[in-house]
Amino acid sequence: MPAKSKAQQKAAGAALSAKRGETKKSELKGASKQMVQSMSEKELEELASTKRKGKPEHVSKH
Numbered sequence: 001m002p003a004k005s006k007a008q009q010k011a012a013g014a015a016l017s018a019k020r021g022e023t024k025k026s027e028l029k030g031a032s033k034q035m036v037q038s039m040s041e042k043e044l045e046e047l048a049s050t051k052r053k054g055k056p057e058h059v060s061k062h
Contacts, residue, residue: 001043003050005059011035012047019044 003009008031015035017023025036035044 001046003047003055006052006055006057007031008059009048009050009052009055012039012044015039016041016044016048 003012011030011032012035014023014028014032018025018028018032018036019041025033028036035047039047
């Protein structure tokens with residue numbers, strides 16, 4: 001599942017880093033904090049590896 005925005009891609013990267021033990025889980029904020037608990041490492045890898053080119057910074061919830 002590719003990321004829908006740059007912000008989602010960045011959050012997945014931060015969560016993946018924490019899941020791998022490269023950063024502390026206590027340093028996570030917002031969406032990345034929830035992602036690390038609810039998603040597998042493979043799911044996070046897929047989101048984090050999405051290319052950013054052409055993606056909006058944020059996607060509205062509508």
